[in-house]
Amino acid sequence: MTLLQAPSSPTLTFHQYCTSQPKAGLYVAEKSFLQSTLSGSCFLSSQRQVKALNFSYTCSRLSSFTAKAASNGACASSVSGQTAESEVLKALSQIIDPDFGTDIVSCGFVKDLLVDENLGEVSFQLELTTPACPIKDMFEQKANEVVAELPWVKKVNVTMSAQPAKPIYAGQLPAGLQTISNIIAVSSCKGGVGKSTVAVNLAYTLADMGARVGIFDADVYGPSLPTMVSPENRILEMNAEKRTIIPTEYMGVKLVSFGFAGQGRAIMRGPMVSGVINQLLTTTEWGELDYLVIDMPPGTGDIQLTLCQVVPLTAAVIVTTPQKLAFIDVAKGVRMFSKLKVPCVAVVENMCHFDADGKRYYPFGRGSGSQVVQQFGIPHLFDLPIQPALSASGDSGMPEVVADPQGEVSRTFQELGVCVVQQCAKIRQQVSTAVSYDRSFKAIKVKVPDSDEEFYLHPATVRRNDRSAQSVDEWSGEQKLQYSDIPDDIEPEEIRPLGNYAVEITWPDGFSQIAPYDQLQMMERLVEVPQLTPA
Numbered sequence: 293m294t295l296l297q298a299p300s301s302p303t304l305t306f307h308q309y310c311t312s313q314p315k316a317g318l319y320v321a322e323k324s325f326l327q328s329t330l331s332g333s334c335f336l337s338s339q340r341q342v343k344a345l346n347f348s349y350t351c352s353r354l355s356s357f358t359a360k361a362a363s364n365g366a367c368a369s370s371v372s373g374q375t376a377e378s379e380v381l382k383a384l385s386q387i388i389d390p391d392f393g394t395d396i397v398s399c400g401f402v403k404d405l406l407v408d409e410n411l412g413e414v415s416f417q418l419e420l421t422t423p424a425c426p427i428k429d430m431f432e433q434k435a436n437e438v439v440a441e442l443p444w445v446k447k448v449n450v451t452m453s454a455q456p457a458k459p460i461y462a463g464q465l466p467a468g469l470q471t472i473s474n475i476i477a478v479s480s481c482k483g484g485v486g487k488s489t490v491a492v493n494l495a496y497t498l499a500d501m502g503a504r505v506g507i508f509d510a511d512v513y514g515p516s517l518p519t520m521v522s523p524e525n526r527i528l529e530m531n532a533e534k535r536t537i538i539p540t541e542y543m544g545v546k547l548v549s550f551g552f553a554g555q556g557r558a559i560m561r562g563p564m565v566s567g568v569i570n571q572l573l574t575t576t577e578w579g580e581l582d583y584l585v586i587d588m589p590p591g592t593g594d595i596q597l598t599l600c601q602v603v604p605l606t607a608a609v610i611v612t613t614p615q616k617l618a619f620i621d622v623a624k625g626v627r628m629f630s631k632l633k634v635p636c637v638a639v640v641e642n643m644c645h646f647d648a649d650g651k652r653y654y655p656f657g658r659g660s661g662s663q664v665v666q667q668f669g670i671p672h673l674f675d676l677p678i679q680p681a682l683s684a685s686g687d688s689g690m691p692e693v694v695a696d697p698q699g700e701v702s703r704t705f706q707e708l709g710v711c712v713v714q715q716c717a718k719i720r721q722q723v724s725t726a727v728s729y730d731r732s733f734k735a736i737k738v739k740v741p742d743s744d745e746e747f748y749l750h751p752a753t754v755r756r757n758d759r760s761a762q763s764v765d766e767w768s769g770e771q772k773l774q775y776s777d778i779p780d781d782i783e784p785e786e787i788r789p790l791g792n793y794a795v796e797i798t799w800p801d802g803f804s805q806i807a808p809y810d811q812l813q814m815m816e817r818l819v820e821v822p823q824l825t826p827a
């Protein structure tokens with residue numbers, strides 16, 4: 293691929309670039325100071341950087357900046373000004389989110405901060421990324437504690453909340469999917485390995501953790517959901533006016549399955565199946581959901597591929613059994629998700645053992661799950677035993693995690709639920725911060741998900757390297773967009789993630805550019821970006 297460059301193409305150092313931009317250097321200094329305030333350990337190197345860039349400012353200015361910027365959206369209105377608010381934010385910044393490795397103030401969790409210094413009252417909201425956050429009680433307790441420790445504070449009011457359900461991805465999503473935060477595919481390549489059992493029990497576990505959850509049974513040939521749950525209403529209703537499907541519900545979880553369409557099993561060809569699945573999924577009025585669990589049809593054929601392309605999947609969970617043959621199938625599934633840039637966050641090895649006569653037996657052998665984890669770098673492996681109760685509860689229409697919430701199987705699902713919640717939060721965080729526009733530097737910052745690589749690009753370079761049909765002739769490959777068509781000082785209006793592989797950048801001329809990470813990685817970079825190295 294040839295990239296469009298400036299005619300003389302001088303390599304611009306980051307320092308040259310910054311100093312050519314108004315206020316760029318000041319930002320570096322302020323940012324460094326902010327980090328030093330929050331983490332302490334960066335202080336010395338930040339000082340050095342401040343000196344090197346030869347800017348001057350006062351600490352009081354910086355501390356007010358810190359309070360404002362660090363709150364990242366916290367709307368503070370104090371009786372006596374900034375100091376009390378900054379103290380509260382500084383206290384709260386001691387609490388680190390273990391998943392993001394960042395403090396809760398920088399994560400933007402602190403909202404609606406109100407300080408009444410005269411009464412010694414502080415109130416704020418902690419808006420977490422998911423209502424199912426496994427450590428929300430710890431956050432609440434710690435937030436109360438650290439603020440109450442401030443000498444002038446007499447009363448702390450913390451309200452816990454979660455971000456509204458919203459997909460991270462841009463693009464033309466069908467209406468029904470626009471209020472769903474995370475979509476999880478539960479997949480296996482062979483039938484009968486327990487994929488539906490895992491999907492249903494995972495969904496009810498997430499609901500038990502406080503999330504709003506839906507299950508979509510995408511298996512048109514052999515829908516299992518109607519057997520595994522017992523909703524009162526076993527037929528999906530239609531909203532004739534809007535031509536949408538209303539999901540049925542069982543114990544607070546929304547459900548859609550071809551098995552509730554009153555048609556029995558389907559006898560259809562592949563393309564028809566894909567059409568039916570897509571219609572069912574995208575025309576359903578899911579409402580606000582934190583997690584939609586999709587029980588995928590087994591295999592990695594066209595039906596599965598089409599489904600993965602229509603739905604912006606956040607993550608996948610692979611279900612397998614311990615046999616060696618199963619490993620080969622699972623590998624196919626992992627490769628499919630990898631091609632589609634959907635991260636596989638966990639492997640569930642089902643039916644791996646049973647206990648009898650005080651001994652543990654492994655009837656199907658051992659190790660195919662751990663082989664998947666090692667070979668494909670999937671971080672989490674969960675073992676599910678053969679348990680007659682799991683099968684019985686599935687057949688009776690009540691998921692095992694509901695029937696026996698304290699049992700061994702439920703404990704494994706709780707661990708899987710925590711893993712899914714944490715990994716989805718991480719993926720959302722990585723994807724939403726992967727490409728951003730730094731107004732002070734006037735540079736596009738790229739931090740490729742799942743890599744340590746971080747670099748800056750000149751906005752005009754990004755725009756000039758658009759590879760869409762509008763900029764490059766599809767047939768001849770000839771460049772239609774000329775270098776001079778794009779002003780040097782162009783700035784992006786909005787950058788939004790598009791799947792796990794690209795971002796959509798909106799420019800002031802109304803052009804919407806799809807920029808895959810692979811393409812951004814090949815563009816000419818702004819070099820000599822100042823690095824913060826711990827002292």
Ligand SMILES: Nc1ncnc2c1ncn2[C@@H]1O[C@H](COP(=O)(O)OP(=O)(O)OP(=O)(O)O)[C@@H](O)[C@H]1O
Pocket residue numbers: 480482483484485486487488489490511514516590642643676677678679680682683684686687
């Ligand atoms: N760990 C387990 N212990 C005992 N029975 C299990 C276990 N896991 C699943 N089963 C049972 O095995 C059968 C198949 O499970 P399930 O329907 O979940 O598999 P599947 O992979 O979704 O199959 P399909 O592809 O046909 O939909 C069910 O009767 C289920 O109750």
